């Protein structure tokens with residue numbers, strides 16, 4: 001079922017586990033647009049319960065989940081404060097503006113992934129007919145482009161407090177929020193309690209083939225349901241994929257620390273490889289590093305050479321790589337990866 005490749009390009013590459021495939025084959029299903037799919041209903045109830053929110057909605061992707069959240073909170077012409085390195089701002093094809101007429105207001109992400117509270121405060125528009133209306137603030141946890149760094153419960157509460165004082169809604173793009181909770185060793189409820197809404201992905205480190213969850217109040221989810229339909233995200237016998245999502249919640253959330261430990265081992269092993277410049281120690285399941293200036297291979301050439309050694313990697317910016325550990329990367333895979341980098345770079349200096 002799985003090839004011999006060690007695939008560190010992302011945790012989105014995770015194929016379903018054997019237990020998921022079995023659950024999918026046996027899933028009880030119905031038409032979810034009628035609300036008739038018992039497996040989807042169970043997944044939504046379970047997700048809401050784990051997050052400590054009133055309700056949750058199964059959506060086809062994280063991008064759709066974030067978009068629905070923004071369109072649920074904001075009207076056309078209203079403004080959202082987002083990180084300038086956030087997935088919402090950079091990697092969602094401008095959906096909020098293109099489809100919702102919602103205006104993003106980017107604020108710099110600090111190296112620890114946070115938006116400075118004073119920057120958020122300064123970005124809130126005054127009540128003035130020349131200005132847009134600021135309606136929402138979004139943070140991302142873990143913050144992917146800042147290295148998979150983790151935002152604390154304390155910080156999340158501070159953002160929520162600031163939002164509340166200014167009559168803003170607060171959404172967490174928590175694509176990998178279970179990784180954040182594992183890294184902090186806190187119950188996920190605590191981490192998301194301050195937010196009005198939260199999205200997380202089943203399809204990343206939790207190993208489901210498809211799907212994300214959006215959670216919030218019952219009123220929020222009722223509005224979100226209509227938007228999901230409008231965006232074409234209403235699915236029929238979706239229990240087939242929701243069954244995998246239940247396995248994600250029940251079996252996969254508890255093991256993410258293993259991925260974090262392997263990311264640390266990978267970081268330590270790559271530190272020993274000459275001419276790789278490791279960045280900050282990993283906070284969750286991502287290892288970022290750069291190629292030393294003396295490396296003549298381009299990023300794409302390194303990718304191609306690594307593939308010959310059975311290791312799939314990807315570069316994230318010029319000279320920069322991001323490796324992501326997940327369920328299908330074991331200790332042997334970590335070793336194999338470090339050895340392959342050492343061989344590729346030493347061949348280059350020999351040649």
Ligand SMILES: *Cc1c(COP(=O)(O)O)cnc(C)c1O
Pocket residue numbers: 060061062063064066087088140142144173175176201203212
């Ligand atoms: C992957 C990701 C998303 C979007 O999820 P898709 O399912 O790929 O659409 C949103 N936010 C962050 C931080 C992500 O990493």
